[in-house]
Each structure stands twice: as C-alpha cells, then as structure tokens.
Amino acid sequence: MKSFKKTVNRKKVILVLLIALGLLVPLKIGYDYYSSDYHSDLTAKVYNDTVNENINIVFYKKGCPYCEAGMSKIKSEAKDSDVTTFYVDVDSADGQALISRFDVVKAPTIVTVRDGAITLDYYAYDDKNGDITVNEKYIEEVFAD
Structure with a gap:
C-alpha cells in the first residue's frame, strides 16, 4: 500500500508542475504504441493536486524510425529511474499543444524539467554518415537525475 501511495503522490506532484507551466487543458499522454502495459492519463484535476517535481516528457510519433530506434533504450532507462516519465504522441491533439508549449521541433525529443528549469534534446x-544514431549518453543522463 505504501508503494501505491508514493506513486499516486508523485503523479499529483507532476501534474501541478505542468499546470504551473501553463498547460491548462486536460492531457492524455499515452505510451500505447510502444508498450501495451503502460498508459497514463494526465487530467486537470490530478494536475491541480501536484507540486513541483523533476520529470521527463518523451515525445514520439508512430512509425518514426528515430523514435523507434531510441525507444528501447528509453524504456530500459525509465524502468530503473526514479524520475517520472510521460510519453506524448506528437500527432495527438494534446501532443500538438505540448510540442507548441515546449517548442519541440522533431518527434524524437525528451523534455526535462528539473527544479523548474526546462531543457530538451x-x-x-x-x-555524420546519415545513419540513425541513438543518443544513449543523453538518455542515460536524463533518467539518472
């Protein structure tokens, strides 16, 4: 029961942070395409009940070869990380609002929020040879915080 309570409280914390960032619409952030056992609904009510916390927001697009190349490393690092992670499909309506809010240019992007500071890569x-490369060092860094 203690573990469940901790998870619920962490999600509340994250949601308040996102509201503070100006995201005033209910958000549906899912990871259905990559993992059928992971799905997270981010609603305005939960959002309002949270406080500042460090989070990662992983943007992806279904069928994107860059997203698919990096997702196994992301899933592996996220699984063992204490940093809460949300997955956002850039083609969804909520995804469009978030890419605009965070100035995301291309789908295979991770936005990090640390103590109110926002970075992305x-x-x-x-x-340089035109081959798809996974930025493993960056992925490891954002999930280690």
Whole structure:
C-alpha cells in the first residue's frame, strides 16, 4: 500500500508542475504504441493536486524510425529511474499543444524539467554518415537525475 501511495503522490506532484507551466487543458499522454502495459492519463484535476517535481516528457510519433530506434533504450532507462516519465504522441491533439508549449521541433525529443528549469534534446538523430544514431549518453543522463 505504501508503494501505491508514493506513486499516486508523485503523479499529483507532476501534474501541478505542468499546470504551473501553463498547460491548462486536460492531457492524455499515452505510451500505447510502444508498450501495451503502460498508459497514463494526465487530467486537470490530478494536475491541480501536484507540486513541483523533476520529470521527463518523451515525445514520439508512430512509425518514426528515430523514435523507434531510441525507444528501447528509453524504456530500459525509465524502468530503473526514479524520475517520472510521460510519453506524448506528437500527432495527438494534446501532443500538438505540448510540442507548441515546449517548442519541440522533431518527434524524437525528451523534455526535462528539473527544479523548474526546462531543457530538451533529441534522443535519436542522423549521424555524420546519415545513419540513425541513438543518443544513449543523453538518455542515460536524463533518467539518472
């Protein structure tokens, strides 16, 4: 029961932070495409009940080869991380609101919020030879905080 309570409280904390960032609409942030056992609904009520916390927001697009290349590393790191992570489909209505809010240019992006500071970077990109490369160092860093 203690573990469940901790999880619920962490989600509340995250939601308040997102509201403080100006996201005043209920958000549906899911990870259905990559993992059928993970789904998170972010609602305005839960959002209002939270306080500042460090979070990661992983943007993805279904069928994106960059997103697919980086997702296994992200899932692996997120699984063992204490940092709460949300997954956002950029093609959804809520995803469009979030990419606008955080100035996300391309789908394979992770936005990090740490003590109110927002940063973002690509988790996969083309290397100098034009091959898709997973930014493993960056992924490890954002999940280690």
